[in-house]
């Protein structure tokens with residue numbers, strides 16, 4: 116791998132006490148190209164513009180997938196990634212579904228680790244803050260006909276991150292628009308999944324909601340996920356999360372929370388969860404908490420769930436009694452090397 120170090124660092128431009136998501140990018144980026152059936156030209160270079168042909172299928176046909184992961188610092192400024200092999204596997208599941216070449220593990224992991232090693236100063240040393248890492252794969256050269264590209268570029272960039280959503284969140288159960296459909300690409304991190312959610316999310320924002328709570332596209336009766344988060348519901352003393360299927364992005368945070376909650380002897384159910392169960396639980400008081408989780412979002416609880424123009428308030432529980440916040444602390448403690456790592460999730464850089 117070629118390494119070109121930036122002549123000067125932009126790190127002094129960052130106020131690490133206040134970092135709106137995605138406003139600053141670390142000094143370097145990783146890039147690797149695919150052509151003639153081979154990956155080549157791995158390079159770490161100063162963050163900057165890239166030149167692409169106007170016929171790149173990424174522009175016309177949305178042949179693009181990405182990942183989201185984070186690096187954390189511990190008290191001694193040691194840097195750790197969290198479950199990067201899961202992101203590696205997921206980007207390749209996404210790539211296969213979008214008829215793109217898979218990325219070899221060595222290229223993904225070596226590029227990632229070297230980049231974070233070089234830009235380690237960009238990992239904030241604050242509990243709950245992190246360096247958000249964005250690997251992405253785009254189609255860079257083809258002919259204008261609607262066909263998969265012949266050439267691709269895999270890149271990794273990173274941005275210091277604080278919390279992604281302001282919270283508690285107000286969410287709206289969506290019955291008109293859909294994020295994904297059975298047999299589609301909902302289980303992937305295809306760029307187009309996000310583009311198609313912008314308009315319905317804007318409409319929800321205009322009505323005062325932070326995010327949409329997506330339901331299945333055919334009946335709009337089953338809960339799927341929300342914004343860039345998987346969702347959990349505390350119904351009586353059971354923690355329920357919709358079972359991952361091909362409509363839902365199988366979140367690494369969600370998987371981790373299931374494991375951590377079970378480790379705390381909390382009863383977790385991964386199963387289909389209906390809108391009517393949500394509304395019944397909100398009406399009879401059995402739904403104690405609802406929250407979303409994801410890499411960027413971490414864990415955010417919901418204070419309002421809107422259904423057919425009615426706002427249902429979640430119970431007003433003190434923060435120190437909230438399961439969502441207890442799980443958030445357990446998760447952040449693992450990520451920041453403040454607790455044991457019984458499942459081997461941390462990767463030291």
Ligand code: PLP
Pocket residue numbers: 183340342343344345364365366367368369408409410411
């Ligand atoms: N669902 C969607 C649509 C997302 O964009 C994300 C964020 O990556 C998640 C769920 C949560 O996934 P993860 O925990 O792997 O970040």
Ligand code: COI
Pocket residue numbers: 182183184309343409410411412
């Ligand atoms: C993530 O949590 O990694 C996401 O994908 C959110 C992102 C779209 C900002």
